[in-house]
Each structure stands twice: as structure tokens, then as C-alpha cells.
Amino acid sequence: MQAQTPCYKQINNIILVASGKGGVGKSTTAVNLALALSQPSGENPGAKVGLLDADVYGPSLPLMMGMQGQRPTSLDGKVMEPLSKYGIKVNSIGFLINPEDAAVWRGPMASSALSQLIGETNWGELDYLIVDMPPGTGDIQLTISQKFPCTGAVVVTTPQNIALADAEKGVAMFGKVNIPVLGIVENMSHFQCSKCGSVEHIFGKDGAVAMAKDHGTELLGQIPLQQINRENSDNGTPTVTTDGPMADIYRDIAKKLIEQLVLTQQNNAASSGPEISFIDD
Ligand code: ADP
Numbered sequence: 001m002q003a004q005t006p007c008y009k010q011i012n013n014i015i016l017v018a019s020g021k022g023g024v025g026k027s028t029t030a031v032n033l034a035l036a037l038s039q040p041s042g043e044n045p046g047a048k049v050g051l052l053d054a055d056v057y058g059p060s061l062p063l064m065m066g067m068q069g070q071r072p073t074s075l076d077g078k079v080m081e082p083l084s085k086y087g088i089k090v091n092s093i094g095f096l097i098n099p100e101d102a103a104v105w106r107g108p109m110a111s112s113a114l115s116q117l118i119g120e121t122n123w124g125e126l127d128y129l130i131v132d133m134p135p136g137t138g139d140i141q142l143t144i145s146q147k148f149p150c151t152g153a154v155v156v157t158t159p160q161n162i163a164l165a166d167a168e169k170g171v172a173m174f175g176k177v178n179i180p181v182l183g184i185v186e187n188m189s190h191f192q193c194s195k196c197g198s199v200e201h202i203f204g205k206d207g208a209v210a211m212a213k214d215h216g217t218e219l220l221g222q223i224p225l226q227q228i229n230r231e232n233s234d235n236g237t238p239t240v241t242t243d244g245p246m247a248d249i250y251r252d253i254a255k256k257l258i259e260q261l262v263l264t265q266q267n268n269a270a271s272s273g274p275e276i277s278f279i280d281d
Contacts, residue, residue: 006119007079011050011126013151013261014118016144016179020166022135025187025223026156027053027060028233029253030132033154035240036247036254037128038088047127050082050089052117054144055134056110059094066236071095072121080121086241091121110134111143118148136166137173145177152182152264154220154257159186159207167208171215182260183220184212185253191225218260221253 008014017030031051040046053061062068065085072080072095082089093113105113123129131150134140144150153174157167167184174181186208191200202225212219223229229246232239239246 007121007123008118008129008148011123011129013128014131014148015128015182015257015261016131016133016150016153016174017156018133018141018153018170018174019135019156019163020137020168020170021163022058024135024156024158024163026135027055027058027064027132028229028238029154029156029185029187029223029250030130031061031064031233031238032240032247032250033254033257034088034128034130035086035238036251037130037258038086039240039251041251046087048125049087050091050121050123050126050129052121052129052131053090053092053094054114054117054131056093056105056114056140057134059092060233061090061092061132062094064233064236064238065090067092067095068236078120080117082121082123086238089123089126091117093117107139111140114140114144115147118144137169141173142177145174145179150179152180152261154182154185156185156187157208157211158188158203159201159205160203161207163203164207164211167211168215171211171217180264181215181217182257182264183218184208184215185220186222188225189222194227218256220256220260221249223249223253 017026019026034049034051037047038049053059067083067085070083072083072091074080080091082091155167155170157163171181188203191202209219226246229239240250
């Protein structure tokens with residue numbers, strides 16, 4: 001019998017979006033990043049993108065993408081067909097189970113469910129699969145990082161010390177499993193009053209700037225705390241599907257991410273040593 005090719009074999013880049021702790025805006029970033037990568041800009045036709053919500057303990061993709069109540073189908077009873085919205089392919093643990101049931105899952109059960117979601121969804125050919133990881137650095141995160149050919153990780157944090165300390169653990173974990181950290185996103189960087197315009201650094205100032213510098217990693221961007229961002233997520237119309245300065249910040253982060261990806265690939269090629277070629281003269 002011919003062995004079946006795993007569904008992720010046609011994915012060029014699996015990118016993990018992670019955070020040390022919950023509530024820092026990891027899912028919001030993952031959703032907007034996936035959509036930004038898929039959008040055409042200038043000469044760039046836009047990439048083929050998949051988005052997997054692997055946040056078993058708090059799947060938010062169905063709400064943020066306006067897809068509640070939908071469910072992936074299967075043509076052969078084995079492999080799931082991903083759903084599609086705003087031009088990207090999506091799957092979420094939230095489409096398949098009641099989130100309250102997942103909340104009591106032990107680590108191995110959650111790891112196995114996530115492995116199925118990545119490996120048994122018919123993603124087809126993708127330039128990028130963005131994986132919204134569960135928060136933290138435990139067994140589930142390690143299993144996913146080691147089991148799949150992950151290209152790199154993006155770590156999301158707020159500038160607050162308590163979030164940064166956990167984000168550092170995330171960076172260390174990816175180091176241990178040899179997944180390059182492509183950059184850090186600082187979310188909720190500051191708040192600007194819509195009435196008087198004054199800027200307040202509610203969670204501290206530039207914490208991720210210092211962290212990126214310490215780890216020799218790129219700061220991909222700083223996203224302000226904005227009511228419209230929260231409203232867009234709650235309404236199922238992610239900020240990047242609209243126009244405005246907030247959408248541009250996410251697009252800029254996506255651009256920087258691609259730059260880091262290219263740099264990492266070039267460094268890997270250079271460190272794998274020179275190739276010997278034979279030239280007839
Ligand atoms: P996580 O995935 O880290 O748990 P979420 O992306 O679910 O975090 O975000 C937590 C909450 O904060 C959500 O209600 C989301 O809409 C809101 N949020 C995230 N980023 C921002 C932001 N930059 N401005 C305003 N609200 C935000």
C-alpha cells in the first residue's frame with residue numbers, strides 16, 4: 001500500500017506565533033499577520049496562506065474571523081477540508097469541539113489533537129501556515145515544535161515586565177528546539193487618547209525593544225492599544241481587512257517577517273558550507 005503524503009508537505013513555511021502568557025494579543029496578531037501576508041501589495045501578488053488556531057484552551061479564530069458555528073468537512077472521512085475566509089484557508093480546534101471540553105484536556109490529549117489539526121487538514125500548496133499556538137512553554141508547545149518542520153517563530157508580548165519574563169521563556173524554548181525566532185511583536189505598546197491625543201504607556205515603555213536587543217532578535221513592530229482593534233476582532237472583521245494606520249502596522253510587521261525569513265534562509269545556506277561544483281574547461 002502506498003504511504004500517504006502528510007498534508008503539511010506542500011507547505012513552504014510553518015510559522016508559529018507564540019506567547020509566554022495569555023491575553024497579550026497573540027491570536028489578534030496571528031490573524032492579522034496571516035491576512036496581511038495574503039494581501040497583494042505593489043508588484044507582490046500576495047501569498048497563499050493558511051491559518052491554524054491551535055490555541056486549544058482558548059480558540060478565538062471562529063470569533064475573530066466571523067466564522068462561528070462553521071465546521072470543516074471531510075471528503076474521504078480521514079482528512080479535513082479547511083474552511084476559507086478573506087482569501088485564506090483556516091482551521092481551528094474551536095470548529096471541532098466545545099471549548100469547555102478542551103479546557104479539561106491533559107497535555108498528551110491536547111498535543112495529539114493539535115498534531116491531527118496540522119497533519120490531517122488538506123492545506124494544499126501554501127506559502128505560509130501561520131499557527132496560533134497555545135500560550136506558554138509546556139509539553140504541547142514542545143511537541144508541535146519538534147514534530148513538524150517549523151520554519152520559525154514569532155513571539156508576541158506586551159512591554160510589561162511580567163509578560164516579558166514569560167516571553168523570554170518562549171524564546172529560550174525555541175532556541176532549545178532549534179527553531180529560529182524571526183522576531184518579537186510588542187502589542188499594547190501604548191494608548192493614545194482619541195480626544196486629547198496624549199500618549200500613555202499603560203504596560204510600560206519599549207520593554208520588547210530591550211528584549212529584542214538582548215536576544216539579537218528583530219523587533220517586528222509595536223502595536224498600540226486601540227479600541228478599534230478590539231472591536232474589529234469582536235466583529236469578525238480583522239483590522240487588516242480594513243484600511244487605516246492600524247492595518248498598515250500589521251502589514252509592516254508582515255513585510256519585516258518576510259525579510260527576516262529570507263535572512264534566516266540565507267544564513268542557513270551560508271552555514272551549511274560551500275558547495276563543490278565541477279566545471280569543464
Ligand atoms: P491572546 O491570544 O494572547 O490570549 P488575544 O489576541 O485573544 O490574546 O487578545 C486578548 C484581548 O485583547 C482580545 O479581546 C483582543 O481583541 C484584545 N486586543 C489584542 N490586541 C489589542 C490591541 N492592540 N488593541 C486593543 N485590543 C487588543
